[in-house]
Amino acid sequence: MVDVYQVRKELAVQYISGEGIEVGALHAPLEVPEGTKVHYVDRMSATDLRKQYPELSAVNLVDPDIVDDGEKLSKIQDNVWDFVIANHMIEHCQNPIDAIQNFLRVLKEGGILYMGVPDKRHTFDLDRPLTDLDHLVQDYQEGPEWSKQDHYQEYVCLVDKVPEEQVAARVQLLLNMDYSIHFHVWKPDSFLEMLSYCQGKLGFPFTLEKFQENDFEFICILKKTQNP
Numbered sequence: 001m002v003d004v005y006q007v008r009k010e011l012a013v014q015y016i017s018g019e020g021i022e023v024g025a026l027h028a029p030l031e032v033p034e035g036t037k038v039h040y041v042d043r044m045s046a047t048d049l050r051k052q053y054p055e056l057s058a059v060n061l062v063d064p065d066i067v068d069d070g071e072k073l074s075k076i077q078d079n080v081w082d083f084v085i086a087n088h089m090i091e092h093c094q095n096p097i098d099a100i101q102n103f104l105r106v107l108k109e110g111g112i113l114y115m116g117v118p119d120k121r122h123t124f125d126l127d128r129p130l131t132d133l134d135h136l137v138q139d140y141q142e143g144p145e146w147s148k149q150d151h152y153q154e155y156v157c158l159v160d161k162v163p164e165e166q167v168a169a170r171v172q173l174l175l176n177m178d179y180s181i182h183f184h185v186w187k188p189d190s191f192l193e194m195l196s197y198c199q200g201k202l203g204f205p206f207t208l209e210k211f212q213e214n215d216f217e218f219i220c221i222l223k224k225t226q227n228p
Contacts, residue, residue, distance in 0.1 A: 002215040005031070008087070008116060011210065015112050015221050018082030023070040023103075024089035027059040030114070038085070041066045041073070043180075052177065071099040076106045083107070087116035088217070091182040094144035094151075097136055097198060104204060104224050113206070113222040120185040122216035127158045131184040133193055144183075148175075155181045188218050195220070 009031045019037040022029055026049070032038060042049065042064040050057050068075045070086070071093045084103045093099040103113050120128060139147060152171045156162050159182075162170045174181065186194070192211065198204040210221040 004215045007214045020081040020083030022085035025062040030085050039065045073102045083112040085114045092180045095139045097140040107224040111224045115220045116217050125185040128185050151183045
């Protein structure tokens with residue numbers, strides 16, 4: 001049986017060094033090499049995260065050093081970090097292409113973006129349809145509000161499996177809470193399709209250094225290249 005966290009650690013040893021950030025670490029921060037300095041980013045304090053997500057009440061959470069929208073990283077300057085870690089975070093982004101663009105923005109040239117992404121075939125997202133590239137591009141071009149309610153509807157029906165007569169109320173509750181669901185779902189090939197679009201059509205400055213399936217997830221490691 002694959003030790004998911006050991007694989008993550010081994011890849012961190014190969015690719016992570018210097019000083020950087022981890023976005024959305026919650027209860028499972030990446031184990032990084034000795035001497036590496038990590039600043040933790042989340043959209044709420046650990047106390048507030050526990051209030052919003054009662055299922056996290058019994059686990060130890062990383063208290064963020066920087067409270068910021070992890071998709072936007074608006075409090076962080078360009079070209080400052082050696083690495084960005086975002087494990088099981090990109091699926092919570094309403095605008096994943098924009099999030100990747102911001103992850104790359106805050107990296108120095110040669111910096112590493114390390115992402116662990118759930119493989120929908122092996123998670124509670126099993127019954128959900130893959131997010132197609134056209135949808136992701138529309139989120140990027142128009143903003144994600146057009147699709148937000150539909151995502152909650154799909155999640156409530158196909159993950160929570162709420163009875164039909166309760167769906168509308170449950171969707172509204174999650175919207176009011178701004179609850180962080182998995183907005184998008186991928187398999188390895190569909191995630192690589194998105195990355196190819198980012199690189200080929202949008203000119204995002206990166207090379208794909210590593211792509212490895214890891215039990216219920218896949219790990220994707222990008223290196224920022226020189227800006228065009």
